[in-house]
Amino acid sequence: ARHWYYNQPPKGDIDAQTLVLRSEPVPALEDGEFLIRAVYMSLDATHRLWIGEWDIYMDRIPLGERMRGFLVGEVVESRHAGYQAGDRVVGLGTWSEYLVDDGSAFQKLPPLPGLPLADAFGVLTVAGPTALVGLMEIGKPKPGDTVVVTAAAGAVGMLVGQIAKIHGCRTIGVAGGREKCDWLKREMGYDEVVDYKNENVVERLKALAPGGVDVHFENVGGDVLDAGLTVMKDFGRVVICGLISTYNASGPVPGPYMFRNLIMRRLTVQGFVILDYLDRYPEFQQKLAGWMLEGRLKYRLHVVDGIENAVDALKLLYSGGNNGKVMVRIGPD
Numbered sequence: 001a002r003h004w005y006y007n008q009p010p011k012g013d014i015d016a017q018t019l020v021l022r023s024e025p026v027p028a029l030e031d032g033e034f035l036i037r038a039v040y041m042s043l044d045a046t047h048r049l050w051i052g053e054w055d056i057y058m059d060r061i062p063l064g065e066r067m068r069g070f071l072v073g074e075v076v077e078s079r080h081a082g083y084q085a086g087d088r089v090v091g092l093g094t095w096s097e098y099l100v101d102d103g104s105a106f107q108k109l110p111p112l113p114g115l116p117l118a119d120a121f122g123v124l125t126v127a128g129p130t131a132l133v134g135l136m137e138i139g140k141p142k143p144g145d146t147v148v149v150t151a152a153a154g155a156v157g158m159l160v161g162q163i164a165k166i167h168g169c170r171t172i173g174v175a176g177g178r179e180k181c182d183w184l185k186r187e188m189g190y191d192e193v194v195d196y197k198n199e200n201v202v203e204r205l206k207a208l209a210p211g212g213v214d215v216h217f218e219n220v221g222g223d224v225l226d227a228g229l230t231v232m233k234d235f236g237r238v239v240i241c242g243l244i245s246t247y248n249a250s251g252p253v254p255g256p257y258m259f260r261n262l263i264m265r266r267l268t269v270q271g272f273v274i275l276d277y278l279d280r281y282p283e284f285q286q287k288l289a290g291w292m293l294e295g296r297l298k299y300r301l302h303v304v305d306g307i308e309n310a311v312d313a314l315k316l317l318y319s320g321g322n323n324g325k326v327m328v329r330i331g332p333d
């Protein structure tokens with residue numbers, strides 16, 4: 001079975017030496033363990049932080065260990081009383097074709113009738129709960145509010161706009177390139193879009209929200225965050241979900257420069273980490289799956305085949321080469 005190992009600390013972007021693929025025999029099971037065949041793996045922007053230098057929200061991955069990630073798979077052999085061959089399990093594991101667990105990292109996938117495995121895993125494991133918690137609990141939008149979302153065409157961003165619409169808000173998505181922006185309006189229900197690669201974001205936001213913005217949902221950081229801070233309304237809320245434009249930086253990261261607007265506009269700025277909300281997943285997943293099945297929450301999956309392509313798939317997140325939620329299909333589902 002093949003596994004990705006953390007081989008060398010990256011200097012800036014992830015390169016061919018950062019993570020390496022190795023083949024090892026599948027180990028025999030001990031009592032209390034079960035063997036999982038991986039089916040899908042989620043690729044998340046935060047993977048770069050797990051092998052970076054920053055002091056982050058959880059333990060980083062020690063050099064020489066297997067790379068960590070969320071996976072869904074099938075139990076193929078079990079010496080654990082609670083799990084049997086054929087069970088579908090999901091959890092925070094390693095980038096591996098086969099994994100051994102004792103029920104501490106993986107749990108049974110809750111039954112989600114009507115949703116294909118890829119959709120359920122891709123939307124309900126990381127992106128959906130993040131969008132829901134970030135918007136509703138941190139951003140606290142009210143009907144009629146104007147909500148701006150950055151990296152709006154990505155896994156989290158495409159969902160945030162739709163959840164905001166479900167709650168009666170007006171939405172403005174910021175994304176890179178005409179194609180993604182057109183798709184956001186046409187397919188994802190965004191009211192307005194800003195192409196940060198080809199338009200002046202501050203000027204466009206001012207034109208689209210002359211009265212100012214109530215909730216800003218940040219996924220990117222840097223200039224895009226500054227533009228957002230510039231156009232906030234008094235007492236607006238700024239949700240710091242991610243700062244992906246800074247994750248590959250090797251030195252100090254500048255900005256935001258519009259920090260003064262925290263005073264001038266009396267803003268509330270709050271970050272959050274979805275892992276703090278795992279105990280509420282059943283509630284979130286039920287709500288999100290309901291909207292998915294009703295066709296009110298649309299999404300796009302960017303599935304890359306083969307564990308050997310996992311690093312290339314991960315890089316899509318930092319280049320913007322992805323169209324939707326990036327995941328790797330490791331084996332047949």
Ligand code: NDP
Nearest residue numbers: 045151154155156175176219241242243244245273274320
């Ligand atoms: P996405 O599917 O949104 O992919 C990342 C997107 O970010 C790219 O498609 C690209 O979009 C944009 N991007 C990348 N680099 C830059 C850059 N330098 N400048 C501007 N835009 C850039 O990924 P996710 O949905 O998985 O993650 C989105 C954000 O949410 C990340 O910041 C991530 O860290 C955060 N997150 C936070 C969680 C939490 O618990 N707080 C949980 C999960 C995710 P484009 O083509 O438009 O440029």
